[in-house]
Amino acid sequence: MLRRLLFAVLLVVGCRPSDRPTVRPSRIVSLLPSFTELLFAIGAGDRVVGRTQWCDYPPAALSIPSVGDGLPPNIEAVAARKPDLVVLYNAGPNVTAAKQLERIGIRTVLLDLNRLEDLGPAARTLGRLTGLEQQAESLARAMDSLTSTNLHQPPPTSTVAFIVWDNPPIIIGHGSYLDQLATQAGARNVFGDVTAPSAQVSLETIVARDPQWIAVLSDSAVPPAFAKRREWRAVRAVREGHFLLLPGSLFGRPGPRSGQAIQQLRMRLQRDGVGAQHAAPLHQTSR
Amino acid sequence: MKWTLLAVLAVVALVLSVVLGPAAVPLGELLRSDIVWNLRAPRALLAFLVGGSLGVAGAALQALVRNPLADPFLLGLSGGAGLGAVLAIALHLSGPWALPIAAFIGALAALGLVYRLGLIGGASLDPRILLLGGVAIGAFAAAITTAIVSLADAAELRNAFLWLWGGLSGASWDSVLLVALYAPIPLVVLMAASRPLDLLALGEESATYLGADVERVKRRVYLAASLLTAAAVAVSGVIGFVGLVVPHIARLTWGHRHRSLLPAAFLGGGALLAFADTLARTVVAPRELPVGVVTALIGVPVFALLLRRWTIA
Numbered sequence: 001m002l003r004r005l006l007f008a009v010l011l012v013v014g015c016r017p018s019d020r021p022t023v024r025p026s027r028i029v030s031l032l033p034s035f036t037e038l039l040f041a042i043g044a045g046d047r048v049v050g051r052t053q054w055c056d057y058p059p060a061a062l063s064i065p066s067v068g069d070g071l072p073p074n075i076e077a078v079a080a081r082k083p084d085l086v087v088l089y090n091a092g093p094n095v096t097a098a099k100q101l102e103r104i105g106i107r108t109v110l111l112d113l114n115r116l117e118d119l120g121p122a123a124r125t126l127g128r129l130t131g132l133e134q135q136a137e138s139l140a141r142a143m144d145s146l147t148s149t150n151l152h153q154p155p156p157t158s159t160v161a162f163i164v165w166d167n168p169p170i171i172i173g174h175g176s177y178l179d180q181l182a183t184q185a186g187a188r189n190v191f192g193d194v195t196a197p198s199a200q201v202s203l204e205t206i207v208a209r210d211p212q213w214i215a216v217l218s219d220s221a222v223p224p225a226f227a228k229r230r231e232w233r234a235v236r237a238v239r240e241g242h243f244l245l246l247p248g249s250l251f252g253r254p255g256p257r258s259g260q261a262i263q264q265l266r267m268r269l270q271r272d273g274v275g276a277q278h279a280a281p282l283h284q285t286s287r
Numbered sequence: 288m289k290w291t292l293l294a295v296l297a298v299v300a301l302v303l304s305v306v307l308g309p310a311a312v313p314l315g316e317l318l319r320s321d322i323v324w325n326l327r328a329p330r331a332l333l334a335f336l337v338g339g340s341l342g343v344a345g346a347a348l349q350a351l352v353r354n355p356l357a358d359p360f361l362l363g364l365s366g367g368a369g370l371g372a373v374l375a376i377a378l379h380l381s382g383p384w385a386l387p388i389a390a391f392i393g394a395l396a397a398l399g400l401v402y403r404l405g406l407i408g409g410a411s412l413d414p415r416i417l418l419l420g421g422v423a424i425g426a427f428a429a430a431i432t433t434a435i436v437s438l439a440d441a442a443e444l445r446n447a448f449l450w451l452w453g454g455l456s457g458a459s460w461d462s463v464l465l466v467a468l469y470a471p472i473p474l475v476v477l478m479a480a481s482r483p484l485d486l487l488a489l490g491e492e493s494a495t496y497l498g499a500d501v502e503r504v505k506r507r508v509y510l511a512a513s514l515l516t517a518a519a520v521a522v523s524g525v526i527g528f529v530g531l532v533v534p535h536i537a538r539l540t541w542g543h544r545h546r547s548l549l550p551a552a553f554l555g556g557g558a559l560l561a562f563a564d565t566l567a568r569t570v571v572a573p574r575e576l577p578v579g580v581v582t583a584l585i586g587v588p589v590f591a592l593l594l595r596r597w598t599i600a
Contacts, residue, residue, distance in 0.1 A: 165446045167386075168456035168575065194573060201309075203456060204326045205573045208310030228383040231459035234325045 024131045025085035025107070029078050031070045032089040034113050034255040035126070036061050039087070041256035042127055042135040050081035056249055057257070073097040079104060085129060089113060114197075116180045119143035119254055139256060146184065146259055156188035158269050160244065161211035161237075166226035168200045177254050178215075185265035187213070207234050213269070215244040217252050244268060289540060297335070297554045300561040304331035307565050309572035330458035334564045334578075335557035336466045337455070337519045338529050340474070342556020343549050344512040344519075345530030346537065347477050350484045350545065351508045352414040359516040359530035362421030365451070366428030367397025368520040373432045373447040377439050386450055387457070387521040393428070394517035400424050402509065412505045453524040454578035455564050462522045469518050473511035474553070480508050481545035488543060527579045529556050532586035539593045559586060 029050035030036040036055040039048050045060060052070035055061050067077040072093035078086055078101065086101055088094040090110040098108040109129060111122045120140040127136020160182050162172035172178045173194030182189045190209040191201070214237045216224050223243045232238045244265070246252075251261050305317075305327050312320045344359040351357075371393020375385045404420030405412045436444045483504040486494035491501050519526070537551040563581040570576065 165449055166456075167450055168453040168577070170449070191573065196574075199574045200577070201573050202326075202568045202575050204322045204568075205309045205575075207322050207326065209573075225381050225383050225385070229457070229459065230461050231326060231329070231457065234321055 023084070025083075025129065027081065027083045027085070028130075029067060029081050029083040029086045030055065031067075031073050031078075031087060031094070032113065032253075033057065033249075034253045035087045035089070035111065035122070037253075037255040037257065038119075038123055038126055038139070039130070041139050042123060042130065042132045044126070044130045044132055047130065049083060050078060057255075075100050079106060085109065087111065087126070113254055115175075115177050116143070116147045116184075116254055116258060119146070119256075119258065123256075142259065143256070146262065147180075156183070156186055158187045158213060159190050159209075159211045160187045160213040160215050160269075161190050161206055161209065162215045162217075163206075163224075163226075164198055164217075166224065166229070166232065169203055169206060170198055170200050171206070173197055173199050178217075178251070181251065181258070181262055181265060182215075184262045185269060187265070187269055203231055203234065207236075210235075211237055213237055213242050213244050215246060217248045218245045219247050219249075220245065293551060293554050293558070297558040297561075300558040300565070301331055301335060304334065304561045304565040307569050309568055309575075325459070329460045329463045330455050330564065331561055332463045333458040333466065333522060334455050334561040336463070336470060337523045337526065338533075338560025339553035339557035340466070340470050340515045340519050341526065341530035341560070342533040342537070342552035343474060343477055344515045345556075346534035346545070346548055346552040347480070347484065347508050347512040348530075349534055350487060351505060351512070352418050353488070354414075354418060355535065356531075357418070358527075359512065359519070360525055360527070361425075362417065362513060363397040363401045363424035363428065364394045364421075364513060364516050364520060365525040366425035366432070367393040367395070367400075368517070368525070369393070369447070369451045370428040370432045370435075371396070372450055373435050373444060376444050376447050377435055386447075387462075390451070390524075391517055391521035394513075394520050397424050397428060398510075398513045398517060402513075405509070411502055412509065414505070417509065451520075451524050452577055452579065454526060454567070455523050456575075457522065466518060466522055470515060473515040476507055476511040477515075478546075478549055480504050480511075481549060484508065484545040485543065525579070526560065526582060528582045528586045529560055532582075532590045533559055536586075536590055536593055539597050 026047050027049045028039065028044065028047050030039055030048055031052055033052065033055045036048060036051050037057055039045055040058050040061065045058070048061070048064055050067045051061055051064045053066045053068060065081065067081060068074045073088065075097060083106055086106055086108045088098050088108060088110050090112045094110060098110055101108050109125065111125060112118050113122050120143045123136045123140040123143060127133045162178050164170040164172060171191045171194070172189065173196045174192050175195055176197035179189045179192060190211045214235065218224060223241065223245070226232050227238055227243070250257055250264070305323060308322065308327055310322050312322055317323055341359050345357070348359060348362070349355060349357045368390040371389040371391070372386050374393070375389030380389065401417060401420045401424050404424070405417040407416055436447070483494065483499040486497050486499045487501065487504065489497070495501050533556040534552050537548050537555050541547045541551045559582060560578070563585055564578050567576040567578040567581045
């Protein structure tokens with residue numbers, strides 16, 4: 001009798017409208033690698049039942065079925081995982097996708113995640129939704145501290161330009177996550193005055209601003225092909241082979257490992273910087 | 288008088304594009320600056336050569352297909368070049384020249400297909416079919432390109448489009464030398480066809496009666512103009528409006544004689560592109576505008592002004 005009653009109660013609880021926060025989702029589809037990492041970091045990894053093909057960390061995530069590239073999300077592939085929560089990155093096509101998912105009764109949440117300071121709030125929201133507030137709070141505090149240490153940092157000792165694409169040259173500007181990574185690691189982005197997250201610039205501007213390092217998101221160990229092009233050899237860092245090749249999985253996205261990314265970047269700047277400074281004294285010609 | 292003005296315009300455009308730039312180079316150091324020698328000078332020359340080539344190719348193709356809307360890229364070459372560039376990235380072809388070479392081959396493949404389609408009615412090259420075939424092949428290549436980009440894994444593929452619309456960022460002495468050696472051949476072929484092109488404007492039949500070898504001229508002009516455009520795509524991507532608007536401007540000022548029209552289109556196209564590229568590099572510095580935006584913003588009002596003056600007169 002008692003078991004029956006309990007079952008009935010559970011049934012009622014299970015039938016509650018999906019937007020009630022008391023229902024803890026048990027089947028989550030994450031549509032951004034950063035969200036997958038955050039979910040695993042707060043201990044909700046075992047509830048993730050769908051991911052994008054880009055979600056490659058932690059390694060356990062690879063055994064979760066992929067629902068495609070998520071650009072934009074394939075609604076039917078997502079729905080086929082029978083999720084009770086879908087976590088999406090807050091951007092145009094995803095807003096439409098979220099509406100469509102809601103229409104077929106699947107709960108969704110759209111989160112901003114563009115910069116370091118978005119990490120804390122994202123972790124807290126995911127903690128609240130999954131009922132793992134405590135773990136999420138401690139992660140969020142660690143994430144928040146990444147930006148708050150900014151105040152008492154020594155002035156940058158090296159300069160860097162992030163090259164997204166070589167022809168036309170597209171660089172990373174101030175409004176971006178990579179710019180923040182550089183700042184936190186003690187380097188100055190020579191295109192920090194460009195307010196946009198990324199922008200097309202002239203090659204001669206890169207030459208004139210003369211960064212010590214050319215940083216490229218790359219999983220390869222060899223410098224990018226443009227390093228061999230004659231026009232790029234006008235850039236001193238290219239001529240001298242000062243490339244920072246940053247693996248995309250660690251450096252290309254804000255996430256629980258952002259602190260690790262900052263540490264690694266700082267170490268590489270310091271380790272390689274000793275020789276670099278010897279070969280190329282630090283003088284700033286950029287305006 | 289007209290020629291002097293055009294020559295002055297061309298020289299001014301070239302000088303400005305060497306003197307002006309987003310990086311501050313003092314006038315006194317102009318000749319010793321690495322930025323000027325290795326970046327600005329080759330880029331200015333490449334802009335001039337590419338702009339001139341596009342102007343001539345556009346003028347010749349407009350005469351060939353007898354359609355004022357003809358543009359060097361209308362005949363499927365941009366689609367073919369785009370497909371080539373995307374394939375190069377998808378197949379992980381590396382090397383500093385992989386993309387330009389692949390784009391060139393793609394443009395040549397499109398050229399071959401369109402040419403073959405143009406001969407579909409028999410031994411005679413039909414300009415109308417050439418036009419339709421060009422648009423169809425271009426659309427087909429673009430569809431395959433989009434399919435590859437949306438299906439393949441590499442996020443890098445999307446950058447192939449950036450490259451295709453990239454303009455003159457890749458300019459170096461290597462690319463200038465390449466174009467300076469290559470472009471004169473099709474340019475001379477087109478110049479040599481000036482007289483038959485004049486006759487072609489009267490219609491194919493009349494041109495034949497007046498002694499032109501119409502079939503040979505059509506083939507030569509099509510191949511030479513397309514080879515010129517394919518090289519332009521390989522070194523500077525797809526740059527719009529120069530090949531469409533400059534020939535019209537030249538025609539409104541110099542008349543329909545190709546002997547003067549083609550050189551005028553060359554100088555005019557070169558000056559326009561060199562000038563447009565200077566603006567693209569400087570007006571929003573340190574950022575840069577796509578040069579095609581600037582060519583359209585300058586070329587179209589000039590064109591509208593001339594059109595108005597000449598239709599009223």
